[in-house]
Amino acid sequence: MTTLESVFTIEAAPLKFGAGAVEELGWDLKRLGVARVLLVVDPALHEFGLVDRVAGIIERAGIGTVRFEDIAVEPTLESLSRAADFAATADVDGFVALGGGSTIDTAKVANLIKRHGGAIMDYVNAPIGGGRKPTGPLFPLIAVPTTSGSGSEATTVAILDIPDLKLKTGISHRHIRPTLAVVDPELARTTPAGVTASAGLDVVCHAVESYISKPFDARPRPASPDDRPPYQGSNPVADIWSLKAIEFGGRFLARAVADGDDLEARGTMMLGATMAGIGFGTAGVHIPHACAYPIAGLKHVFHAAGYSRDHAFVPHGYSVIVTSPAAFRFTYDAAPEKHIQAAELLTGRSVNDPGPDSLPQALITLMRQVGAPSGIAALGYAEADIPALVDGALKQQRLLVGAPRPVGRGDLERILQASMANW
Incomplete structure (x- = not known):
């Protein structure tokens, strides 16, 4: 019989925040x-x-x-x-x-x-x-x-x-x-709008993935504390950081992209990035990030606004966000209340029709507001590429084990198929 984990650790870098x-x-x-x-x-x-x-x-x-x-x-x-x-x-x-x-x-x-x-x-x-x-x-x-x-x-x-x-x-x-x-929020003035969009969507995806990751006490206990992974699963402390980062993304990302001089928005998104880092640095990320690595690695044909036109690549934030709607439809049944809460924080209002599509729709709305690509087809991929993308995602078992429900090859194929275009 497998003995389940009963311990989690919170180890975060000391943070100094503020203008100047x-x-x-x-x-x-x-x-x-x-x-x-x-x-x-x-x-x-x-x-x-x-x-x-x-x-x-x-x-x-x-x-x-x-x-x-x-x-x-x-x-x-x-x-x-x-x-x-x-x-x-x-x-x-x-x-x-x-x-x-x-x-x-x-x-x-x-x-x-x-x-x-x-x-x-x-x-x-x-x-x-x-x-x-x-x-x-x-x-x-x-x-x-x-x-x-x-x-x-x-x-x-x-x-x-x-x-x-x-x-x-x-x-x-x-x-x-x-x-x-x-x-230092004043340093964010240097970031082009397209980079702010991609980076901010990464914040949101980090926070949502970590919040709905497999709970720490649903994992096997390691043989030694030295074997406890950095990504330990969702827990009450990491959830606090992740939830605030989700809220910040919903309230401030579109503003930060629209106006580089909006220091409240850009500074709050910088703080949200660090907060999400503390959350996922303890709880971990899973399906969207596992899919993102082959999406970013297999082809280099996409030219993103805000980045050098001489450098074709998929910015990390776009590579994770394009599969997130389908991924969170897949994980919904594992923790419906968490998915709904994340959707409410992103939209700033109660979900009128709670269900598997509430969080995906909130994410798609935000993606469209900040000019994100609609799916993996916009990044240069076709349906014929899905088997190779699945193979790449399956190599990221360190991440996939953190999903709140088991995910196999067929599941990843369906998630990627549904992510060809989100609108």
Whole structure:
């Protein structure tokens, strides 16, 4: 007889939030004992003067800086390897990541390899990689997000694309979580509307998936606390973070996309991203994210508004949101009340006709408001691609085990078929 889990843990990065919070970055680094920092930055931020500004804040505190700016949007194994190689020879004892989720994930992996050595694939989640666990803490890493989406500043995960395998996967361990998240709403002014839309839909999907994930006490108890996964299942504490993030997405995402100077909307979405990161960083994500990795990895033909027209790829937020309506129709029977509550928070009103379509319709309404693609067909896929997408999703068992009901090949085929176009 399987013994079920009776314990969950909440481990979240300390958070500093507010307009002007980035001005305290030098103080924070000194408090952490950092003498020389590797500043990992998105080079696009030079356009807004942010790179020199942040470097100046650090240097005025008497801390040396080395810069790494070779960031790939949606990092690949190759781009992360370049960052890890650079960090390995850099004379630094701390990291600052300035940018979106791609930048923060790059800093996480560079920090991991500098501190513990080995190859990146050694640490990639099994069965794709070796699943090696870091044996101890990393160097201090302060994450300073400039977008409102990935929540990487609060999570134990770094995501990477492996083009040779035509899939995306990740590295996950509590030691790679940033030491501190510094979330300054004024930095969100730099984000184009299309990027805000994709990133914000990622916030919403993170929060909903984690809220309706399999409860922690429905999982088998691990043989050792060391084997307890970072994604443990929904629990009363993670639910608090996830629910507030869902509410913020419903109230503020469309406003943040419509007006880059709406600091209340953009700042609240940044806070929502971090809150969702704390929620899903403990509870986990499942079907939409499992489908998203092959959607983003198999084809690179989509050109998203707000991103470089020279770079064809599927932004992560779009790759997760396109299957979410069908995925949440599938999971509805496992927890109807949670699906209805999520729909009410997104729409800001009571659901008049509760049922399996209430949450999908709320999501579709939000997708249309912010200009998201209607489904996977708009991302360059045809029905003939569904078997390959299913194969890729099935490789993400680390995520699929968190779904509130069992999901197999036939279920994924039907979800993807229904997601070809949501309207």
